[in-house]
Amino acid sequence: xxxxxxxxxxxxxxxxxxxxxxxxxxxxxxxxxxxxxxxxxxxxxxxxxxxxxxxxxxxxxxxxxxxxxxxxxxxxxxxxxxxxxxxxxxxxxxxxxxxxxxxxxxxxxxxxxxxxxxxxxxxxxxxxxxxxxxxxxxxxxxxxxxxxxxxxxxxxxxxxxxxxxxxxxxxxxxxxxxxxxxxxxxxxxxxxxxxxxxxxxxxxxxxxxxxxxxxxxxxxxxx
Amino acid sequence: xxxxxxxxxxxxxxxxxxxxxxxxxxxxxxxxxxxxxxxxxxxxxxxxxxxxxxxxxxxxxxxxxxxxxxxxxxxxxxxxxxxxxxxxxxxxxxxxxxxxxxxxxxxxxxxxxxxxxxxxxxxxxxxxxxxxxxxxxxxxxxxxxxxxxxxxxxxxxxxxxxxxxxxxxxxxxxxxxxxxxxxxxxxxxxxxxxxxxxxxxxxxxxxxxxxxxxxxxxxxxxxxxxxxxxxxxxxxxxxxxxxxxxxxxxxxxxxxxxxxxxxxxxxxxxxxxxxxxxxxxxxxxxxxxxxxxxxxxxxxxxxxxxxxxxxxxxxxxxxxxxxxxxxxxxxxxxxxxxxxxxxxxxxxxxxxxxxxxxxxxxxxxxxxxxxxxxxxxxxxxxx
Numbered sequence: 001x002x003x004x005x006x007x008x009x010x011x012x013x014x015x016x017x018x019x020x021x022x023x024x025x026x027x028x029x030x031x032x033x034x035x036x037x038x039x040x041x042x043x044x045x046x047x048x049x050x051x052x053x054x055x056x057x058x059x060x061x062x063x064x065x066x067x068x069x070x071x072x073x074x075x076x077x078x079x080x081x082x083x084x085x086x087x088x089x090x091x092x093x094x095x096x097x098x099x100x101x102x103x104x105x106x107x108x109x110x111x112x113x114x115x116x117x118x119x120x121x122x123x124x125x126x127x128x129x130x131x132x133x134x135x136x137x138x139x140x141x142x143x144x145x146x147x148x149x150x151x152x153x154x155x156x157x158x159x160x161x162x163x164x165x166x167x168x169x170x171x172x173x174x175x176x177x178x179x180x181x182x183x184x185x186x187x188x189x190x191x192x193x194x195x196x197x198x199x200x201x202x203x204x205x206x207x208x209x210x211x212x213x214x215x216x217x218x219x220x221x222x223x
Numbered sequence: 224x225x226x227x228x229x230x231x232x233x234x235x236x237x238x239x240x241x242x243x244x245x246x247x248x249x250x251x252x253x254x255x256x257x258x259x260x261x262x263x264x265x266x267x268x269x270x271x272x273x274x275x276x277x278x279x280x281x282x283x284x285x286x287x288x289x290x291x292x293x294x295x296x297x298x299x300x301x302x303x304x305x306x307x308x309x310x311x312x313x314x315x316x317x318x319x320x321x322x323x324x325x326x327x328x329x330x331x332x333x334x335x336x337x338x339x340x341x342x343x344x345x346x347x348x349x350x351x352x353x354x355x356x357x358x359x360x361x362x363x364x365x366x367x368x369x370x371x372x373x374x375x376x377x378x379x380x381x382x383x384x385x386x387x388x389x390x391x392x393x394x395x396x397x398x399x400x401x402x403x404x405x406x407x408x409x410x411x412x413x414x415x416x417x418x419x420x421x422x423x424x425x426x427x428x429x430x431x432x433x434x435x436x437x438x439x440x441x442x443x444x445x446x447x448x449x450x451x452x453x454x455x456x457x458x459x460x461x462x463x464x465x466x467x468x469x470x471x472x473x474x475x476x477x478x479x480x481x482x483x484x485x486x487x488x489x490x491x492x493x494x495x496x497x498x499x500x501x502x503x504x505x506x507x508x509x510x511x512x513x514x515x516x517x518x519x520x521x522x523x524x525x526x527x528x529x530x531x532x533x534x535x536x537x538x539x540x541x542x543x544x545x546x547x548x549x550x551x552x553x554x555x556x557x558x559x560x561x562x563x564x565x566x567x568x569x570x571x572x573x574x575x576x577x578x579x580x581x582x583x584x585x586x587x588x589x590x591x592x593x594x595x596x597x598x599x600x601x602x603x604x605x606x
Contacts, residue, residue, distance in 0.1 A: 027250040031243065035274050042281040045225040050288025061227040068290050069430050070439060089430065096434020097500075129463035130502075172555045184438045184457045184466045185503050 053083035062086060072176075074112040075169050081112060092181070099124045099132070101181040102188075106134060109177055113141045113170055130186040134178060141170075141192075171221075178223040188223040230285035231292065233278040239271035290426035298419060306426045311450045316371040316378030316413030320351070320386070321398045323364045328394025332358035339389040340369065340397050342380050349378050350389065359395070366402070371413055378413035414450050421446070421453055436500035441468050441489070444498045445507075448488030449481055454510065454549050454594065465504040473545035475596040476509035510549045510594045513587075517598045520571070520582040526605040528576030533601040535574045543570040544595050551589035562587040562595050578606060 010033035014026065048054045049061035062083055063073060069089040073082050085092075085108060095101045106122045120137045127133065178188050234242075247254035247267070257264040286292040293301050302308045320340060324331060334356050341348035351369040359365050371378030386397040399408040425446050431439025441457035445468055455470040470477050470485060477485075484493075486507040491497030499505050518540065524532040543566060551560025564585050571580045589595060 024252075027247070027252070031246045031250070032270070034246065035239075035243075035270070039274065039277050039281065042225065042230060042278060043284065046230055046281050046285035046287075049227055049230060049285050056224065058224050058226045058230075061230075064227060064289050064292070068288075068427050070427050090433075093430050093433035096431070096440075097436045101434070130459075131463075169555060180437065180439065181434070183436045183500070183503075184441055185436065185459055185464050185500075187459055187463075 052086040057083075070180075072173070074109055074173055075167070077112045081108075096181055097183045099126065102132075102134065102178055105177045105181045106136070106174070109170075109174055110136070110141050114139070117141070130183065131188070132182070132186055133189045133191055136190065136192045175221070175223045182223070190221055190223060227285065231282055233282045234275050236268075236272050236275040239274040239278075240268060243267050243271055290423035291420075293423075294419070298422060302422055302426055306429045308422075308425055308429065310422050311414070311417035313374035313416040314411070314414045314450075315374040316351075316380075316409055317354070317411040318351075318369055318399065318407075318409040319366050319402055320353075320369050320408070321364060321366055321400060322359060323396050323398075324359045324361055324392075325394035325396075326362040328361050328392075330358065330360050331392045331395060332356070333390075333392075337390060338367075338392075339372075340386050341389055342384050342386060344387045348387075349373070349380055351378070361394070368410075374413060375415045376413050379409055382408055412451065417450065435498070436466075436503060440498070441466065444489055445470060445485050448485040448493070451481060452477070452485065453545065454547075456549050456592075460504070460506065462504065464502055465506065468505065468507045469510050469549060469592055470507070471510035471512075471549055471594045474541065475594065476512040478509075482507050482509060508592075511590060511592050513589060513593045513595050514597050516584050516587065517600075518582070518584070519600050519602075520580055521602045521604060522571065522577055523579040523604045523606055525576040525578065529603050529605040532574060532576055532603050536571050536577065536580075536601050537599045539570040539574050540567065540599055543567065544597075547595065549594055550591045551587075551593070551595070560589050560591070562589060 010029050014029070017025070045056065045058070048056040049058065050065065051057055052062055052065045059079060062079065066073060066082065066086045069086060071086060071089060092101055092104060095104075103122055103124055110117065110122065117139055119139050122137070122140060123135045125133050125135065174190065178190060182188050244254045244267070254263070254267070257267075283294060283297055286294060287297040287301060290298070290301060290306075299310055302310060333353060335354065336352045337356075338353040339350055340352075341350040343349075350372045352372055354368040354370050357365065357367055380399070382399060382401045384399055386399060388395060388397055401407050425443065428439055428443030428446065431437060432443045434440055438457040442455045445455045445457075446452055449470070451472045452470050453473045455468065457466060457468050459465060460467045468485065468489065470481075472481070486505070487493045489498050489505060489507070491499075520536065522532055522536055544562065547562060547566075548560070551562055552566070553560045564583055567583045568580065571577060571583070587595060
């Protein structure tokens, strides 16, 4: 879509009206053209502001469209990823309340937090009485174990050994995501290994739920 | 590329004129020397006014796609045509008045809407008309239905307010006590027109309603169920499979009638269309109303406006507390919610004529299901 400009309009004055080519006239017409162009630019931008992902849409307009769709931007999320999520909000809302929706949201979150990860995806295990657990494989996203196992305040401590990337804001986002896309009646848990359990257990199957945070190798929290 | 903030801010006529003068001066004109009333000055002032006016339109158009920023008719059009939601109209208070005719008076009768009652002897006042024709004999006391003349919450006057009969009938007096077994004379609460913020929230929650059984869907439907509901959360209950929908109005918790209205709507009792997924064990509850600490404030105010300050400060605080979400204001990642001291100061100091205030408590920690609705007393010290 091309923006209309008033360049042609000012040129038509210059060619059609003799005084408009003179010193004073040319400048007066030019000033009007500048103002008119500014208005057209504003009008165009006003239109683009509501179109998520449009190249002419300003970043803050994209944020607001996202908020209007009850989505939030992840920490350090690239504009392209954020715009894509906002554009495709319909798809996720249509499957909201399903395991697929929760996993898709968690996957999108993980792709922003640890873009280099190329291992297994997150999995969701349904349990009795509307309970479920989301398992994030080792390396999906690393974070440090909090000193206080019950609190999120110490999430985000840097630990280069595990290539930790998530901080307290990310943890809060993850909790909100799972809560948002899971059924309201459900009780969820997110379970995250801090070490490679396959290595730790000498090749035992990961995700059997037998290891707990108190043992120092699995973070588990409710949502 | 213009930011949304820039687009939302119209250029004032003064700003446009200043820019024009700078342009023209830069081009060699003696623009700043042009006198008011001169042809040149008048022309550029007209241009500035036109430009400024158009930027207002640009701002409105830029706001139009955003439920939270669209204004006036733009918001109504957005709500109706994109989200299929109409703004909730204001409704008039309905209730029951008690009329008594003195034994010495002549029998009286009246037509539907003929009698006018008010809570003051003259305007401005909240006035009411009788609904339905009726008659009364000397010494008799009867109950009649009344409807507020103006829609809105102002018509929800307290029980036993002094009433004035603006349609004089000799010997006839009116009162509005709560009928036996009832807590209020009101049978249908008056309601203001839905605010922009609430209307916008309903629009955004229309997205969540695509996902049945999620917290957003429950919240969206609850707001549809009860116009007075302004704050609502949905969360899992302690028992397995339980969903708790917890709500509050702008002035406090929910009444049992309001809870029933939401519950009936979610279960489809109201319209035969259930919004509750199979197996959801649903409970609708009022938020817990926290009344402590009570607020006892001393406000220093300019003497010219001191008379209004007490009521205005109280109204500002009630509006602030009514705008806070259930569980208070949270700043992630801290999961705790508060009534912030700074917010209270901000609300009080924004009241016209207020110079200082003491007695504001420090941040008040709220429970996850609490709203704050304290008794407020304001002492005004004039300067």
